[in-house]
Amino acid sequence: MAAAFIVVRKEDLEAQQNAESCQTLRCLTSELGCLTRSDGSVSFSQGDTTVLAVSYGPAEVRINQEQYDKATVEVVYKPKVGLPRPIDRKREAILKSTLEAAIVTSLHPRSSISIIIQETEDLGSNMACCINAACLALLDAAVHMAFMVAAVAVSVMEDGQIKLDPNKKEELEGRATLTFVFDSADLKVVSVVTSGTFSQEEYKKSIDLTRLAAERVFQFYRDSLSKKLMQSI
Amino acid sequence: MKVCVGQVTLPGDEFDMSPLESNKKIVVGPGLAEFEGMIKIIKPGILRYREPATYWIDSHQKRYVANKGDLVVGIVTQKVGDIFRVDIGSSEQASLSYLSFEGATKRNRPDVKIGDIVYANVLVANKDMEAELVCIDSDGHSNGLGVIRSGGFLFQSSLHLVRKLLNPNCVLQKTLGKTFEFETAIGMNGRIWVRAQSDIQTITMANAILASEHMNNVQIETMCKKLCKVASKMD
């Protein structure tokens, strides 16, 4: 299936040229509660990559998925083009296990906490964007969580250079793409998603770099929610 | 990150115990939980404190989780034998016995139809069991509870908006009350039933309540004034 075309912008090219001196995390934007029918929703973007995520929970659960001691976490990922492919199912599984670690499921037995993610624009670091959006959607719905999660991706280029928060072009050119998910309490790794080949040294470097970037993402969560929550009498 | 009262907290933050004297007994409410010997925040919201030693997180959410003692507005969805199944917006439907209405006996059944709205009290709320509602207090009096069947309009809002409306410091109801005569039933599950003297007034009230979600008292007053003016012209 041929995907939709991607247009490379002038700014992106310039940013790439400046990249060597300092690694940058692209511009983050969020709009909480953008959809009305769900319990929590967010439109989240990292640079031009945008994702829409909603969460329901604790809600009614299908009888065959009911668990008597904890809530069932469901994740649905919807690609923009075509029907969900096996790779999207894999993405759902990763998201599910990551979010299950963060959600306190024991508080709501026999219910479901579902997260639905709609890809709206994939221009690099889509997986990281999905995880961040899912976390924000859960925060917007005020689902009980033991900690928050933030994901940051890096691309290892052919020459061994590590590029933080890659755009589509860098992702395609790179030798490997690594996405690290950290928790907010101690900034420990919750999950790692990798593709391609990389050395141990590159892995260590990436983990340190993404950990620093994850702190910025957590700060962004805090700013977004403070802005929304501080408005009360 | 350690947090103190009045601050915005996010899940994973740690409750700051250092200002408290040791051996102090405290009560922790919704949004706080014990993890590995520490109290942690598990919900985004604002940390609140009430005398003598109660702490809880005031969060913004839409989904209702049944809580004992809450007054809720439910919609009857089914009649099963002796009980009614009532949708209260939580993960499960609640049950409401036909005997828990004022003056109801085995012979004298209350007149409840599917689709009716009831204003009820949550008697049993437990994460492992389905919630049970009653429309009477312990003396058998209705006390304003029961089926609402006198017109009006029902709409859904978020849970924090309901808590805001019920806060004695909130001016919305008082301001609206200056222009309109109205009757309302506010459920902790986010459902609000309103009936004013005319339909236009009812619509105006519903819109005013929904619009006040992110407003402070001053903004609410100006908004109400504007809306009332428009509504009185239309009548």
Added chain:
Amino acid sequence: MRETPLSNCEREFILKCIAQHKRLDGRSAYDYRDIRIAFGVSLGCCHVELGKTRVLAQVSCEVGQPKQTRPHDGVLFVNVEMSPMACPSFEAGRQSEEGVELSRLMERCLKESRCMDLESLCIVAGEKAWHIRVDIHVLNHEGNILDCASIAAISALAHFRRPDVTVQGEEIRIHSMEDRTPVPLSIHHFPLLVSFTFFSQGKHMLVDPSEKEEKVMEGKMVIGMNKHREICTLQVTGQMLLLKEQVLRCSNIAVTKVTVITELIFQALENDKQARLKGEKHGFAELVSGEKITSNKQPVTDVPVSQAMEESEEDGSSSMDSDSEESESFTQHASEERKVEILAKGVGMIGDGGPSKWIDLTCDDDHAESKKSTKFKPELIELDGESSEEECQVVLDAS
């Protein structure tokens, strides 16, 4: 998931208001809600907001075989996706009756109106042709998905560009985006769907129904029309009978609505084209304004590489090791500090107002018993029958 049922009270109130020519959102009977059309960074991606109803459409293409019956034509495929994102009652991966009706109507609107020149999509007759796929995702259901979807679909098709193709003898070359400017699809006209809902045996009629109005309606008429006043589709559903005059009146209303909306689509396409030419920022990320309290924007942030490197050097060992060290020190740290002991799970009431209802009573919490220090006797707290949420009473113990 279950959807909130509609109560009798709401149904009666809405019908009463409609009979009095009033609508809940203050519109008059023939008013549309505000329409916002936005395009994504990728071509053929369109996002339409009709009030709070939201639809996203994405057009994609691939080379495939044309249909045997029509060897000279390309193929247009329309797919409508209704996920639980839009409304809790929609199920992922399974089309509801409503979804099938929507897909069919969209197909009729786009394919059977012959609004697109399919012959121009043919590369080699009988062998190769472009397959154009329109994916329509319903994001938020606040009524009248149909009109919103038709605006999104046709705008996305107009926005889309397919790669240029050259055929030299046997060789077919598909040029990349950089190689040759991609070509737009040839669209003859813009068919749009306009829905009319009827109440009380067709006595009252509303344009652009909201979600609640759709739930109480008796029947619906959908007119597909382009700005040349040509009707492309017409469908009547529901249990009602319409008079000839009513159909004519509706089609007259449709004419004005379609003209306005078509103008709006052209305007949006033109704006997007200008923004792209000037190299300005475009795409969905630009739609979020930082001014609303629910939205937030963090500009591009620098993450110092040197700091990251230093940290890893300081640790000496791999970061995995440092993690485990950290956790050890973390638990030690915790044990040195004051401990929390749970005395009992209790029940709290917030909804009722008034003072807190946490009451004291005897309890035998094994956990508290075993852990408690000698100098401290735990005060026993009542369990009010069941513990509701996560309220519990804890003690800070300086051991």
